[in-house]
Amino acid sequence: MAAPESEHPTLSQPTELSGGDYDPANPPDRLRVLVALGPSTYFFANGRPHGVEFAMLSELEKYLNRTRPKGRAPLRIQYVPVDAGALLPKLRDGEGDLAAGLIPVIAGAGHLAEFTVPYLNERWCLVQNRSKPPLTKVEDLGERAVTIPAASYGRRVMAGELASVKVVEPPLGTSTEQLFAQIQRGGDTATVASDYVLGLWSQRYPALKSQSCAAASVPVAWAVAPEHPQLLSVLNRFIASTGGKLASKAAGDTRRFLPKDARADAPDEMSSTDKLGFFAPMLQLVAAANNLDWLLLAAIGQRETKLQPMTRKGGGPTGLMQVNPNTARKMGVSNPHDTEQNVTAAARYLTYLRRLFSDRGITPTDQLYFMIASYNAGEGRVQQLRKKAKAQGLDPNVWRGNVEEVARRTVGQHLLDYVSSVNRYYLAYQAADRSADKREASKPAR
Structure with missing residues (x-):
């Protein structure tokens, strides 16, 4: 990502608990959930998250949004997949607001966390x-x-x-x-x-x-940090509202997606396609906060780093989205080396670019081309190319065959290849997403 040539507005960060408690009158924009990465609890199939805990937490997200104050963006759950044995220690260290992983409430666990009412009683x-x-x-x-x-x-x-x-x-x-x-x-x-x-x-x-x-039998529940008693109360009300069917419904929703080899690969073992699945919840969360298509973020991340975060602390582009630290600061992000903040900076920059290229004469397709080109070359350079195109009798509002030709002669083929590559990934992701939706819709009702 090129550094911007102009000052950008600082956008508000999504609100989270951050050491406070859940206030139903002013709820946070997201909850951080530590979830056990495993072939039953939380895994990826066809690039999408599944698992009994994912299914139950998805119901929780719907429940919380039904009572959300009008005018507020929907609350999103941010999934943080970890090994089951790390759930309670990481919760205690403040890395999540609650922990989910078919956790039995057994002697000795109470000093690490508070537990919800059970959603299962298990043998x-x-x-x-x-x-x-x-x-x-x-x-x-x-x-x-x-x-x-x-x-x-x-x-x-x-x-x-x-x-x-x-x-x-x-x-x-x-x-x-x-x-x-x-x-x-x-x-x-x-x-x-x-x-x-x-x-x-x-x-x-x-x-x-x-x-x-x-x-x-042993009760199975979610764990909550002790400093969140109101969140605990909200979770208890939700579990009670499901009439004891939360876990059984989750099993039914999950069974047909269970991984064939009973594996839930760790992130460093995943292919690029699987990495899209691993990062999907975070990309979706950040994209929703910025009114963007998360698949566009995925396409740029694939082109920039093949979805493999590259941390560079010497001042140059860094992270999953190869964000320039100067751009990140102007987007209100303090640590572009952190993956989520890196994606947030990229999303905010793309939102800024979308507003910049929102002239009435620019179609949505050309707006997208200009956004992608600016992400690589900087918006100042792309605006210069548009001025040159107009001076040469070309249409400054059209990329293909117009501004694109000026870019080929003055910037070089690499910018055109970048735009084409990101667009190709984006179209492929969109096609895969549509195919997955069609497959899901064609399945007979159970």
């Missing part, structure tokens, strides 16, 4: 292939080990029952759901899982059977 059980001899109690495993991922809540929920048997950890990064796949194929693998998660995957893995469950 944890041993899980093995139904062809194996039945287990009436854990000790019936004999010399067989129970394989439990280090981050699994089942290890703590069933600590008493597991004390008399051998417990082993699978390779780092293996999920309970991947163990399900191993059990489906046969062998001696046994693990521990909740009835809810097992039920979610039961159609995919029909050979699984739960046996020898913990004596007592």
Whole structure:
């Protein structure tokens, strides 16, 4: 992104809790939710987020917007995917307003967070292939080990029952759901899982059977930082309003999207297409705050960095969107090296450019071309090109075949290639988005 040649207005930042509490009379513009990245809770399919926690939180977002004061932009949830084991520590450190990840409320957790009323009351059980001899109690495993991922809540929920048997950890990064796949194929693998998660995957893995469950059920809830008691009250009212069907509806909404390999890749393992999915919630949030199409932000990010944040602290363009720090400051953004602030600066600059090229004689298509060209070369340079086009008898309000030709002769082919490349990505993303919508609409109602 080129530095702007003129002073830009400073736009207001989206409001968030930022250490305060949720005020229903003046609610924030967004909530930061730490969500467990996993093949049941929060994952990406076809570039879009899914998962039971995503489904439940989407319902929460709708609920909060139904009572939002008139004239306010809709509240958006900002999803912050993290490992399940990091949910409560990161919540305690102020990195989110609430944490979601099928969290059981067990002894010792209360010093880290407050918990909502439960949206589930769950049993944890041993899980093995139904062809194996039945287990009436854990000790019936004999010399067989129970394989439990280090981050699994089942290890703590069933600590008493597991004390008399051998417990082993699978390779780092293996999920309970991947163990399900191993059990489906046969062998001696046994693990521990909740009835809810097992039920979610039961159609995919029909050979699984739960046996020898913990004596007592355990409440499952969302966690909230202690300094947000009003937010806790709002969440409790929402959960109560769902009539006990929140989790079951989420399972129904999620089941058909479950990843085929039971994986939810970490960001550094994703392809460029998957990275679009990973960044989609943030891009959508920032775009909505600036009345932009998030797919345009995605297209520019793909062209600038292939959606791989490139941090440079020497003064040059930086971050996912390659924002010039000087431009970021003029857009009211103090830290362009932070990914979200970087995207915010880019979105605000594009909003400014859209206003700049909003003359009555400029079509929406040409407005977009001028915005993209200015993002790369600076709006002052593009305005100069328009003046030269007019002086040469060309139409200054039309990019193709007019201002474009002046740019080719005076700036060079690289600017034309940039505009063409971003436009190509943008059209491809739009086509993919339309295809996904058509596929969704064509599915029979359940």
